[in-house]
Amino acid sequence: MSQQEKISVYNLADLKNTTDDAIPNYLNSLGFTQSHTLSDVRLGLGYLALLTAAACFAWDYQLGFEATKLPTAAAVALYAVLNTALTVWIFFVERGAVYVGTSPDGRARVRLTSASVRGAVPEYRLTAEVSDAATGRVRETVEVRRGFNAWFDAAGRFVAAPFQVVLAGQVGVIGQADPKRREAAAAEGKGTTGRVVDESVSAGYTPEMLAALQGAEATGAEAEAGKKGGKRRKA
Amino acid sequence: MLSSLGNPRQAAAQLLNFGLIISTAFMMWKGLSIFTDSSSPIVVVLSGSMEPAMQRGDLLVLWNRNIWAETAVGDIVVYSVKGKDIPIVHRVVRKFGVGPKAKLLTKGDNNHSDDTELYAKGQDFLERENILGTVVGYVPFVGYVTIMLSEHPWMKTAMLGIMGLVVMLQRE
Numbered sequence: 001m002s003q004q005e006k007i008s009v010y011n012l013a014d015l016k017n018t019t020d021d022a023i024p025n026y027l028n029s030l031g032f033t034q035s036h037t038l039s040d041v042r043l044g045l046g047y048l049a050l051l052t053a054a055a056c057f058a059w060d061y062q063l064g065f066e067a068t069k070l071p072t073a074a075a076v077a078l079y080a081v082l083n084t085a086l087t088v089w090i091f092f093v094e095r096g097a098v099y100v101g102t103s104p105d106g107r108a109r110v111r112l113t114s115a116s117v118r119g120a121v122p123e124y125r126l127t128a129e130v131s132d133a134a135t136g137r138v139r140e141t142v143e144v145r146r147g148f149n150a151w152f153d154a155a156g157r158f159v160a161a162p163f164q165v166v167l168a169g170q171v172g173v174i175g176q177a178d179p180k181r182r183e184a185a186a187a188e189g190k191g192t193t194g195r196v197v198d199e200s201v202s203a204g205y206t207p208e209m210l211a212a213l214q215g216a217e218a219t220g221a222e223a224e225a226g227k228k229g230g231k232r233r234k235a
Numbered sequence: 236m237l238s239s240l241g242n243p244r245q246a247a248a249q250l251l252n253f254g255l256i257i258s259t260a261f262m263m264w265k266g267l268s269i270f271t272d273s274s275s276p277i278v279v280v281l282s283g284s285m286e287p288a289m290q291r292g293d294l295l296v297l298w299n300r301n302i303w304a305e306t307a308v309g310d311i312v313v314y315s316v317k318g319k320d321i322p323i324v325h326r327v328v329r330k331f332g333v334g335p336k337a338k339l340l341t342k343g344d345n346n347h348s349d350d351t352e353l354y355a356k357g358q359d360f361l362e363r364e365n366i367l368g369t370v371v372g373y374v375p376f377v378g379y380v381t382i383m384l385s386e387h388p389w390m391k392t393a394m395l396g397i398m399g400l401v402v403m404l405q406r407e
Contacts, residue, residue, distance in 0.1 A: 021242075046251040053259075066274070075265070076266040
């Protein structure tokens, strides 16, 4: 289920990317419908630009510079336009969205954005924007901040359960779709109510619990390999 | 990491990032070509024939539009003649006539004789169309990297390999 691949816990980009990648898996499994429009438009613009450059290269290679000045000038202009559009799309429309989708009941639209990790603070900063699917009006914006150690064990393996508990506990729509995880979040949060995330209260999983959870999720063979102190398994 | 290759959109995005780096570099070069009207707007000096003005490894910026004045005696130009791939940077020392059919003679500052020897067989002078551009700017020594790369081809392979690997393994 979750990635069995280990990452370096000292690589902040890896921590963020692995966490980002886990979001679609989780939400889609809850019945959310993921929308790929944002990335599809980005890919479309990008590949169109790439195609323009490739065509320009081809005729330049075949016919030489002097004979193809006019089309080359047109291609350069088109490439500049496409690239500008792409940049605008990435910075003003996509704005770092890692997941856009509709809730299982089809009434709410969620947009999850994770901020790139700055400095040396190993913290995942996720913004969830929930809007009405019909009118598009923003219902709520939730900001979740949590240390990566809440869902990565010491070896750098991602453990899905605590991460899902954080999402279900903090974002109402996700909690509705996954009551079990929301209850777990409420149980461990005792006292911390609402949207305020107290940094000192981690997801409630100690490193030992994370390791145990990982063991439970791993296949038997891998759990065994873990017991032997990380010795390489024979193929 | 490489695991992203399991997701077609992510794989396509990664390939796109790599492609855009190359295509942007190429299109910037072409844009500069169009702007300067020169097929090769930036060249590297390969020989010492223009010393002391230009050393081996200097990077030259060319301009090939005669908006205000024609190419004149004293200009340093880059030209290429039929049958020889490598462009040559030398100074115009004689000019006969005006317009695109004017006859130009060039010579390297550091050479004893003029360039008639270097021209194509049967060619005694240059015309405007042989010229790739007039030198309008230069950056000393920077071009030595390309001289190193072309004289030691293994460096080129190694550099491309390392660049490719970095792009493959990094997402940000």
